[in-house]
Amino acid sequence: MRAVHFGAGNIGRGFIGLLLSQGGYEVCFVDVNEELVSELQSRGEYPVTLASEGGETTIVKGVTALNSATNSAAAAQAIAEADLVTTAVGVNILKHIAGTIAEGLKLRFQSGTAPLHVIACENAIGGSTQLKEAVYALLDEEARKQADQFVAFPDAAVDRIVPLQKHEDPLKVVVEPFYEWAVDRSQMFENFVPVEGVHYVDRLEPYIERKLFTVNTGHCSAAYMGFLKGFDTIQEAMNDQEVMEHVRSVLEETGALLINKHSFNESEHQQYIHTILERFKNPALTDEVTRVGRSPIRKLSPGDRLVSPALQAYERGLTYRSLAKSMAGALLFNVPEDPESVELQASIQKLGVLETAVKYTGIAADHPIMKEIMEQYNALKPLVK
Template identity: 50%
Template structure:
């Protein structure tokens, strides 16, 4: 069986590619980084380590790679023959890989099905990718399925002498929706299959991603460098826990999750963030604040839904305000956001980027927290 995976970075190698190989696939990574591509071609293997005591490294074999910039035709031909295509490139780059996937689909012959799964931190990633591919080709010209997925594994930025070595946390979750798949869909090792993925996507987005983001923005506010360091600060920990119990209440209301089980899920994820063996830098987790502050993303969406139910989202408002204070001159979104705030003020920023009305109660909570943060960091504790 043949799989094409877009994105040979740490998540691609340390999570998706690893599970595909364990599921019996020959994996071809597609990337633009010539160093990674050349190393994968030459060695046809790499090593995965685990950020936990007593867990041995794993050697991943049966892999190769292609450069999508210089070998695009070969990538298209590989997709035309593949059984499975996965991505882990980031939501913004799906539009870059879509034309290659579309070209590969247009060259497929016969009735052999292709499964395309976008393994991205976004709701409806595969459906979004299907729309992008559909702009380039008629996806009904071949038997192609785009099941939505939710993925979760912390893979921090890291630097090793071996360019291919990657270290990951032991925990992972990969959930795939089956309601539009045929009965004989392929079974991947370690994947949970569900009829409706929405509850699982929102559980992950509003717990893991929300908590991670708030830990990063509050941590940056207090001068921390890593997520684990941030959680050692009682002010950050309190802010994260408050927000996650707010989102937890929302998830219980919407989907009927068991309260005791979900509380354990929250605490398990906070322990993941605290793992001292994972040097998860704030600059990695906090990057792209405009996307993370979007009206349908991990901070504003649950806050708005809570407020609509009559519950004040104080913890989430705190996290949103912290995100609005975040600045990294090396991050284009952070720079854009800061420049807009400096020029137009916080009220116009909330309207423009968060899609909230200035007279909304949520807007008032956010702006009040933001003003306090600017006046005195200690006043928010």
Template identity: 45%
Template sequence: MKAVHFGAGNIGRGFIGKLLADAGIKVTFADVDEKVINLLSTLNTYNVKVVGAECKTEAVSGVDAINSTSDDLVSLVSETDLITTAVGPNVLVIIASKLAQGLALRFDANNEKFLNIIACENMIRGTTFLKTEIYKHLDEKYHEKAERLVGFVDSAVDRIVPPSESDDPLEVTVESFSEWIVDEQQFKGEIPVIEGMTKTDNLMAFIERKLFTLNTGHIVTAYLGALAGHDTIKEAIDDPIVKDQVKKAMQESGEVLIKRYGFERDAHNAYIEKILGRFANPYLHDEIDRVGRQPIRKLSVNERFIKPLLGTIEYATDNQMLLKGIACSF
């Protein structure tokens, strides 16, 4: 099986690309960073440092890379079995035209094999958004084939991948925890077996669980920590005053999840504690500036602050700490 993964950055190499390669899938990274592209296409391997209760370095091998602006990428898209992305929501708009060109070439060549596309981004229904952007560039004469042969699979992803401190330009540091959940109802053809990829028929519950817990907690930690004079997420969450307020914000957003999806309260409280433990990982030097960047986007209606806040209004539940986090972002 062959896959094209858009985005050879830390998340691409350390998370999705690694899971695909570990599953025996031939992965070609598509990116615009010439240094990374040249190294990957020459060495065909890189290291991932996994840190948690135990620390270990794992080699990812058998990979390749290509410039995502090249015409060769169009041919690659026309022949591959799986396409994944980890480029950030804004870049999905940019890569949509190349994907449309690849699909057109694929259909012109009468390639009747199923293709699945999975956008692995920190956004709700990112693949559905990408599909809309692709269709803007794809001639209507191809739409019927696309609907029949291409699965646009939404997903939820969760793994903290801070900048690497290694001298090796390809090495990535990741936490041991990871979660990649996909909507099994949206696949075309056989669903690939990939360890670390979990299938569900209720994706929205998991998307919002991650958004309202990991992302909400992360951003509140960043802004409260910044105002308290801390530089990293670990420093901030080790501050008992910050930690107490972050936990309360996550409990406020968690109350929305419990009422909306019926999550069991004790189990969700345990999930909150697990997230707090991940923030305190001593091996992750995760800077507040990285987590808190792009505040305007993170204050948008479907993001980590406003979406759970609207839920608290819908269910008439507490939201004082969420409001404080929003105030701190300003």
């Protein structure tokens, strides 16, 4: 079986590519990083090491790669011949790979009608659906009809912490032991070949929101509070009692929402929260606060990890104070190397913090959540050095 995976970065190699290979697939990575592509082509394998006490290493074999920037025709042909297509490129990049996928589907339809699943493994709600829309926009009516019959874009939820890292071996990647990859079975063709290690579910939204509103919300909350207190890494921040208690409080708020909305078992979800907090503290991982907190504008957007659970909690009469504090922390996240941070701080200088917060969160100036954000912002501002 052959899989085409877009994104040869740390997540692609250390999570998706690893599981696909272990599931019996020959994996062809598609990327624009020529160094990674050349190394994968010449070696045909790479090491994945667990950030655990034992530090076990797995050699992922039977892989190759293509550069879609310099050889888009070959990438399209690979899609035409693939049994599965996956991505881990970042949700904002999906629109840039849609053209290659569309061309691959056109070639595929010329030679046959074998069913194909295209799964976007991104930190986003409905990532595969977004990719489908971008691909369909590049297909003519006849090709769309064929895609409706023979191509499925099941949404997925993925979870594995892979920090920024640099090794002498450019292909080596260190990942945490924990992982979860859930795929919406209801959006797939019958008789699909399951990938070992993937959890197939009939309703994906609860799993997506559980991951997004626990792992991602908690992670960025630790980053923003850790940044304000001068810590360099998430692990350092989580060893600070004040940061730890804030993150725990945030996850209690999102947990109450998730239990209320999706009827999760309360004790099981409390255990899930405990697991997440321990993952953040993993001493074998070194994850920079600036990496986890980067792109604050995206993280403050209406459908993302902070605003969405806060609004849903408000609508259900649940608390959101700690979520508002994390949003205030995002507004104070000032990292010159991060373009979104620069844009955010420039907007605050020009428009003021209230108008900026309204602009990026979509929350009205007179909304109770916005009033709480402003109160928390003023309380946290003295921490800025």
